[in-house]
Amino acid sequence: xxxxxxxxxxxxxxxxxxxxxxxxxxxxxxxxxxxxxxxxxxxxxxxxxxxxxxxxxxxxxxxxxxxxxxxxxxxxxxxxxxxxxxxxxxxxxxxxxxxxxxxxxxxxxxxxxxxxx
Amino acid sequence: xxxxxxxxxxxxxxxxxxxxxxxxxxxxxxxxxxxxxxxxxxxxxxxxxxxxxxxxxxxxxxxxxxxxxxxxxxxxxxxxxxxxxxxxxxxxxxxxxxxxxxxxxxxxxxx
Numbered sequence: 001x002x003x004x005x006x007x008x009x010x011x012x013x014x015x016x017x018x019x020x021x022x023x024x025x026x027x028x029x030x031x032x033x034x035x036x037x038x039x040x041x042x043x044x045x046x047x048x049x050x051x052x053x054x055x056x057x058x059x060x061x062x063x064x065x066x067x068x069x070x071x072x073x074x075x076x077x078x079x080x081x082x083x084x085x086x087x088x089x090x091x092x093x094x095x096x097x098x099x100x101x102x103x104x105x106x107x108x109x110x111x112x113x114x115x116x117x
Numbered sequence: 118x119x120x121x122x123x124x125x126x127x128x129x130x131x132x133x134x135x136x137x138x139x140x141x142x143x144x145x146x147x148x149x150x151x152x153x154x155x156x157x158x159x160x161x162x163x164x165x166x167x168x169x170x171x172x173x174x175x176x177x178x179x180x181x182x183x184x185x186x187x188x189x190x191x192x193x194x195x196x197x198x199x200x201x202x203x204x205x206x207x208x209x210x211x212x213x214x215x216x217x218x219x220x221x222x223x224x225x226x227x228x
Contacts, residue, residue, distance in 0.1 A: 004159070033216070035218075040220070041220055041221075042121075042205050042207075042218030042219050042220045042221045043160065043205070043207075043218045044218070045215045045216055045217065045218075048214050048215075055214045056213070056214035056215050058215060090159050090160075092159070097214060098209065098214050098215075098216055099147075099209055099212070099213060099214045105162050105165065106162065106216070107162070108152075108159030108160050108161070109159050110157065110158050110159050111158075111159055
């Protein structure tokens with residue numbers, strides 16, 4: 001069975017540009033969460049989407065936005081890129097909302113490495 | 118301020134040694150997870166603990182959730198080079214959908 005797939009795997013952008021990252025969850029999973037992982041740090045929660053609705057948002061500026069499609073895949077958009085946006089962006093999927101039934105197991109993709117020049 | 122503090126942050130040991138990683142907070146969590154992440158890959162879930170005082174074992178790994186659900190520990194017995202990686206704890210507070218991660222503990226097990 002295919003795991004969580006993210007594309008692209010690597011991306012180089014310049015300051016001020018916009019970027020779209022994509023995530024396909026495990027088949028049957030209805031929840032997708034996005035995380036930013038800066039080098040040397042743990043992942044930081046950005047968004048959770050469940051059944052195409054935003055269910056949670058972390059402390060990120062409005063330059064960050066996301067959406068979930070009817071097939072449960074998701075996109076993360078970042079506008080007006082800053083040098084500090086350079087990071088590994090991780091997508092995770094779960095069957096239900098993260099907070100359902102204690103804590104739903106999340107399955108992570110291998111991430112998109114975004115570098116801002 | 119980091120909600121979940123992990124210690125130590127780095128550990129380099131020889132094969133066969135034992136180690137314990139701690140995950141501490143001043144906040145109560147409804148559940149806590151431990152993940153292992155290898156370079157170039159996403160985190161992989163090892164365990165979820167939900168009950169205060171709960172102990173779970175996964176082969177040579179023993180996980181414990183504190184009685185007050187504010188802290189957790191991971192103990193590895195007879196570490197092997199394959200245990201090398203970044204160990205992350207992550208907690209969920211009641212009513213929240215935001216999983217909060219610690220900074221992680223980078224473990225290197227030398228043959």
